[in-house]
Amino acid sequence: MAKIGPRTVMPEQDSKKRVKNFNEVALGYSKQDAIKExxxxxxxxxxxxxxxxxVDIDIKxxxxxxxxxxxxxxxxxxREKNSLPAICGRVCPQEDQCEKECVLNKTGKPIAxxxxxxxxxxxxxxxxxxxxxxxxxxxxxxxMHKIAVIGSGPAGLTCAGELAKKGYKVTIFEALHKAGGVxxxxxxxxxxxxxxxxxxxxxxxxxxxxIKTDMVIGKILTIDELFEMGYESIFISTGAGLPYFxxxxxxxxxxxxxxxxxxxxxxxxxxxxxPKYDTPIKKVGKVAVVGGGNVAMDSAxxxxxxxAKHVYLVYRRSEKEMPARDEEIEHxxxxxxxxxxxxxxxxxxxxxxxxxxxxxxxMKLGEPDDSGRRRPIxxxxxxxxxxxxxxxxxxxxxxxPLLLEATPELKLNKWGNIVADPETGxxxxxxxxxxxxxxxxAATVILAMGAGKKAANSxxxxxxxxxx
Numbered sequence: 001m002a003k004i005g006p007r008t009v010m011p012e013q014d015s016k017k018r019v020k021n022f023n024e025v026a027l028g029y030s031k032q033d034a035i036k037e038x039x040x041x042x043x044x045x046x047x048x049x050x051x052x053x054x055v056d057i058d059i060k061x062x063x064x065x066x067x068x069x070x071x072x073x074x075x076x077x078x079r080e081k082n083s084l085p086a087i088c089g090r091v092c093p094q095e096d097q098c099e100k101e102c103v104l105n106k107t108g109k110p111i112a113x114x115x116x117x118x119x120x121x122x123x124x125x126x127x128x129x130x131x132x133x134x135x136x137x138x139x140x141x142x143x144m145h146k147i148a149v150i151g152s153g154p155a156g157l158t159c160a161g162e163l164a165k166k167g168y169k170v171t172i173f174e175a176l177h178k179a180g181g182v183x184x185x186x187x188x189x190x191x192x193x194x195x196x197x198x199x200x201x202x203x204x205x206x207x208x209x210x211i212k213t214d215m216v217i218g219k220i221l222t223i224d225e226l227f228e229m230g231y232e233s234i235f236i237s238t239g240a241g242l243p244y245f246x247x248x249x250x251x252x253x254x255x256x257x258x259x260x261x262x263x264x265x266x267x268x269x270x271x272x273x274x275p276k277y278d279t280p281i282k283k284v285g286k287v288a289v290v291g292g293g294n295v296a297m298d299s300a301x302x303x304x305x306x307x308a309k310h311v312y313l314v315y316r317r318s319e320k321e322m323p324a325r326d327e328e329i330e331h332x333x334x335x336x337x338x339x340x341x342x343x344x345x346x347x348x349x350x351x352x353x354x355x356x357x358x359x360x361x362x363m364k365l366g367e368p369d370d371s372g373r374r375r376p377i378x379x380x381x382x383x384x385x386x387x388x389x390x391x392x393x394x395x396x397x398x399x400x401p402l403l404l405e406a407t408p409e410l411k412l413n414k415w416g417n418i419v420a421d422p423e424t425g426x427x428x429x430x431x432x433x434x435x436x437x438x439x440x441x442a443a444t445v446i447l448a449m450g451a452g453k454k455a456a457n458s459x460x461x462x463x464x465x466x467x468x
Contacts, residue, residue, distance in 0.1 A: 007109040008037040015334040019304050022189040022272045025331060026090070031071075034119040038066040040104070041111050048101035049113060054450030055158075057081045059098055059113055066116060075124045078117060083161035083207070084154065084200045084449065086125055087183060089118025090192050092446040093325050125199045144169040145463050148231040150217045150403065153181020154445045155237035155436030157204050158452030159459075164207035166460050171231075173215040175402070178268060181239055182437075183445070185268040186260070188298050190305070194267075218406035223432065233431045233459045236418060237452060240437035241400040245393055246290070250348030255282055255355035259291070259299045259394035266302050281306065284389035288312045288358050290345055291394035292322040297329065299392045300337045311337050312386065316344040316363050316376040344376065346383065348391055357385045399438050417441055425455035430468050433459060 011027040012018075018025055029037065047060040058077055065074035078085045094100075094114035102110030145168050149160045152174040160170045178184050179201050183192060205211060215221070217238075226234055243258030245251050257265075262281070265271045271279035287303040289296050292315035303311045313332065315322065318341050322329060333339070340360070347359040362382035365374035399416045411419040411428040418427060418434040425433035435451030437443055462468065 004040050008033050019335045025190050029119040037112050038063045049098040052098040052101040054446050055082050075120045085117050086121025086196050089114050089121050146231045148226045148234045151237035152179040153239050155448040155452035158449040159235045159456045160209045161204045162456035164209050170209045172211045173217050174213045175216040179211050185264040218403035223407050235455050236434040237436045238400040238438045240397045240442040242398040244396045253350040253355050255390045257392045259295045262392045283307050285309045286388045287390045288388040289392045290314045294324045296394035297324045297332050299394050312340050314340045314343050321373040359385050424458040
């Protein structure tokens with residue numbers, strides 16, 4: 001293998017400055033950076049990187065087009081498979097997917113596929129009319145069947161966009177007042193600017209997708225009523241919005257937040273932009289965030305930006321077992337987040353009804369459990385108290401129950417997720433498909449998008465064939 005140069009560095013905000021603002025941390029590639037990085041690609045005859053992409057982007061081709069400075073065509077190539085490249089380039093775990101399969105891992109660092117995707121996504125947002133003429137011509141060739149999509153997160157947006165490209169009249173029903181699902185309420189401004197997200201949503205709308213907000217399906221309308229309104233098929237993508245708690249004493253104290261609430265108040269309700277938005281969120285000097293995933297990192301880094309002097313990340317395993325992305329862990333460390341590893345809360349202690357301390361116990365690692373990670377075991381007699389004023393519980397979330405409770409005939413598994421075919425998204429109800437976190441449990445943006453894309457193809461087959 002020929003010697004390949006080092007991976008092109010992504011410019012970033014200085015860590016000392018960025019903890020005082022909510023501006024994006026990673027600043028993106030310039031055209032020169034993107035071309036330089038694209039030239040590292042070996043143009044493999046049988047590229048494995050594509051196999052690692054849940055939405056089957058022709059990675060080799062778009063990188064080759066960047067190398068040739070044919071940016072319009074490179075963007076066209078991505079948009080053949082993915083309508084949200086500016087989002088995916090920022091938040092998808094490429095290191096565990098496409099980049100993991102890159103042959104350059106054998107001698108150094110892989111091609112920065114995610115960074116190149118982000119570059120093209122941002123490039124495309126500067127020209128919102130790109131690709132639209134071709135899409136509309138295709139759309140007009142087919143009859144307009146009505147499809148309903150419930151939820152406007154990554155699975156719903158992807159499914160709707162793909163169906164619109166195929167010629168369907170698609171309506172997304174979103175429970176919140178703003179479209180985007182977890183992308184808008186869960187991911188902080190410093191990782192995914194809301195302006196970028198809105199522009200990607202606008203692109204999906206420009207394909208002909210209608211988005212209706214403040215529509216809680218299961219309360220305002222039911223599945224049966226949607227069918228009665230003329231929708232021929234329905235895709236459910238309501239996500240995993242039900243927060244899990246630890247069920248330890250003191251979790252009902254003031255100052256205890258689920259990560260969902262904490263991030264929603266900061267992101268969707270814009271508590272980060274004070275005093276312009278006067279959203280209540282308790283700003284204190286000492287915050288503990290319990291968990292080790294990306295949501296925990298987002299919560300901890302948000303707390304730091306909201307003014308906390310000490311932010312403790314309390315995680316019951318070691319750093320090696322953390323499910324968070326390496327980049328997020330690295331950024332958190334740079335920003336002064338204090339890691340309390342092999343530590344687990346056993347009680348939250350209050351004073352005058354508010355959080356005052358967290359009592360924790362040290363852990364040691366035993367044999368691997370069902371997740372493949374080593375099981376944490378309490379160390380007897382190792383308990384101690386941590387002085388904190390806010391506790392954020394970020395240990396995961398379950399399926400949104402609103403629609404499920406209103407649709408008792410829909411088959412669920414033992415965790416309360418919808419049972420759907422992993423390849424087609426079919427549920428046990430004729431014409432109803434499902435995908436994303438409501439099926440898999442909390443996972444990644446790109447996996448949800450992959451599910452949305454598969455469901456769009458399945459809905460197309462169902463409508464065209466009439467066969468279930």
